[in-house]
Amino acid sequence: MTDSDPNHSINTHLYLNRWIAVVHGRVIGVGTSRAQAERAARQIRPKDKIEVFFVDSAGQLNQRAPLRVAPEQWLTQHHLLQRVVNVLHAQQVDAYLVGGAVRDFLLGRKNIVDLDFAVPVDGVAAARLVADALDAAYYPLDAERGTGRVVFDRPAGSSSTRFYLDFASFRGRDLPTDLRDRDFTINAIALSLTGAPALIDPLNGLRDLENGQIKAVSNGAFRRDPVRVIRAVRQAVDFGFSIESRTAEQITQAADLLPLVSAERQRDELLKLLNTPAPGHAVRQLHRLQILPHILPEVAQMAGVTQSAPHHLDVFEHTLAAMDAWVELNSAGWPDIEETLRPKLPDYLRTLLPGELPVFKLMPLALLLHDTGKPRTRSQTGAAGQRKIQFLGHEKESAEVTRQVAHRLRLSGVARDFLETVVLHHLRPGLLSREPSLSRRAIFRFFQATDRQTFHAGAAVCLHALADHRATFAPGQGHQEEQTLLAVVNRLLAGYFEQRERLIEPPPLLSGRELIRELGLKPGPTIGQLLHRLKEAQATGVVSTRAEALAFVQSDPDFARLQSPDL
Structure with missing residues (x-):
């Protein structure tokens, strides 16, 4: 780095083994991953050109984090993997660690719980053999293709962790054929577990890891399994x-094949993508690569739909910013x-x-869908030059879209209801923040509207509102409004967590x-209505004893009607 380089003045020793985001020689974002540092910087300088570097242990700036390529150490670091290798050696079974586990070891990731093994024998039999030796659960995943799964729980007395060990017969006649049938080169590296651990990398996946690149193993990779188009964006x-x-x-050429993939597989891959460190950026990539119209056309339709102040982004970009705000707030511990x-x-x-x-896995999806009703409800009022854009009833329209999307993705009925409830009521905390004060009646009615026997969505609505608000105002604006909203959210959450019975x-x-x-x-439905009003009277402090409850019911207009001779 030269003195003419604007980054030469950075005191890099403050950021050893961290990613930093830099604008004009100033560090404005720091993270443990590239995405985390860039996301932090975008919150402050959304329009500036941002450079992202990894600061190594010597304080040098690098475009990439160094790979920790030391496969001989993997077995000592991952004790369960060592136990599996010992079992396979004892039974004279050749096996190879493949897929995401190899990639994650090379990237230096910790807490690897999914281990995939390729074997030249029946994978189901290999899984059963390992399960018996580990005293673990086992079941066939796909008996026809020779795939079995071992589920191993860490012994009692230590931290609770569940490991999934999948054993699969080679896809084809040998290991190289198997690796060429996978999705991306970075996932097509194997570790031989026979003898000294050795990497097998026929497709130069290690080079692509070092270059930070997602590359398909072949021209037909996406046509063989179109869900890989979503996975490519997620992993990137x-x-x-x-x-x-x-x-x-x-990816763009194969995107129209996504409808051929089961809704369940689309859903699972989409939820993983939405729970990456930068879900807004991920969805933007889906849009850029023309994937979005084939999985969520309702979201694609939000692009370019303008809004009035205080919004500073169109509906699509606001939605993506809200998702990233969710990650930022949740990662920071609120x-x-x-x-x-x-x-x-x-x-x-x-x-x-x-x-x-x-619940946390569904929240980014709720944020993604919360304004999908805006394109259908957009209207303008006012004279030329003073026009105001409005979206009357968009929350109801968005809730209906959410229900349709959740049904299409084969989510459970409870998950569908949860998402619909969060979206339907996402404006409510903000509306309450405009009132002079938050009454006990308002708190009661908020949770009556958002909580069900099968789930409690009220707290989720509160957190959703904070992320939504964070994405509404331009950087440096909306502070007073945020403080007012926070006061309401804190009161609502205190009611839920600390004063629920009262x-x-x-x-x-x-x-x-x-x-x-x-x-x-x-007997009849009016009894239930009377009890509900009595419950509200208790929650608001109007009634506190049984005698007061009887008197309250007797003063209710419905009580008088039920006592009428006509009834």
């Missing part, structure tokens, strides 16, 4: 890599949420919905049977 964003130009062309509430958020976000989907779900003072028995009311 996840690793901070670029997509090789010819591979990008192949620093603006009250200190007593913050520790409760991780467990809430890990809540599992049917289909083994935690403000949201007070213990019932009367039952329907008691109303019928003690007050002589006839």
Whole structure:
């Protein structure tokens, strides 16, 4: 680096073994990955040219992080892998570690829990053999293709981790044929587990790893399995890599084959993509490569749909910014949420919905879909030169689109309802922040609208609102509005996490049977309505005793009608 280089003045020793994002010689973003550093910088300088470097242990700037190519050390670092190798050696089974595990070891990634093995024998039999030796669970994944899975749980007394070991017969006559049938060169590297560990790399995947490049193994890779077009974008964003130009062309050419892929596989790959460190950038890449219209045409239609202030981005770009804001806020641990509430958020976000989907994995999808109703509801008011763009009822239209998309992606009914609820009510915290004060009645009604027996979406709506707001205003603007919204969100979350029995779900003072028995009311839907209004009266502090509850019910207009001789 020369003195004429604007980056020469950076004190790189402050950022050893970190990625930094630089504008005009100033560090404005730092992260443990390229994507993380660039995302942080984009929040501050969205329009400037940003350079991203890895600072090595000597303080030198590099375009790429160094690969940690030391396969002989992998077995000592990954004790389960060593145990598997010992079992295979004892049974004289040749095996090769392949796929993402090899790539991740080379990238120096930690906590690798998915291990794929290619074997020249029946993979199902190999899986059963290893499972028996490890005292682990096992089942065939695809008996016809010779693929079996071992599920190994770390022994009790240590941190809870589940490992998945997949054993598959060679795809073709030998290992080179198997590797050429895979998706990208960086995933077509094998590690021989027979004798001394040795890398087998017939397609120069190691070179592409070093160059930070996603490259298809062959011209037909995407036509053999079109879902790979989504995977290419996901892995490029996840690793901070670029997509090789010819591979990008192949992706665009094969995108129209996506409808041939099952909805379940599209869904799984899409959810992985949306949970990368930069989901907004990932969706932008889907759009650039002409993939988006084939999986989410409703999202593609948002591109170019302009909005009035305070929005500074069109609907599409605002949506992508909201997704990235979600990652930023969640990664930072929600620093603006009250200190007593913050520790409760991780467990809430890990809540599992049917289909083994935690809430946090669905949130980027909710943000992606929250404004899909805007293209259909856009209108303009005012005279020329003073026109204001509005989207009346867009939240209802967006909720309907969300339901359709969730159904198309074969999400569970509960997951569909959760997403629809978050989208339908995404404006509500912001509307409450415009009121002079937040009443107990408003808190009660908010959670009555957003919570169900099968899921509680109210807290998710609050967090969604913060990410949405962060993406609405231009950098440096909207601070006062954000503080007002935060005050409301903190009150709502405090009600949910700390005062639920008092403000949201007070213990019932009367039952329907008691109303019928003690007050002589006839069974029917009106009983439920009376009980709901009584519940609200308890939550708002109007009623606190059984006697007050009886008096409240007797003063209700519906009670008088139920006592009428005509009834």
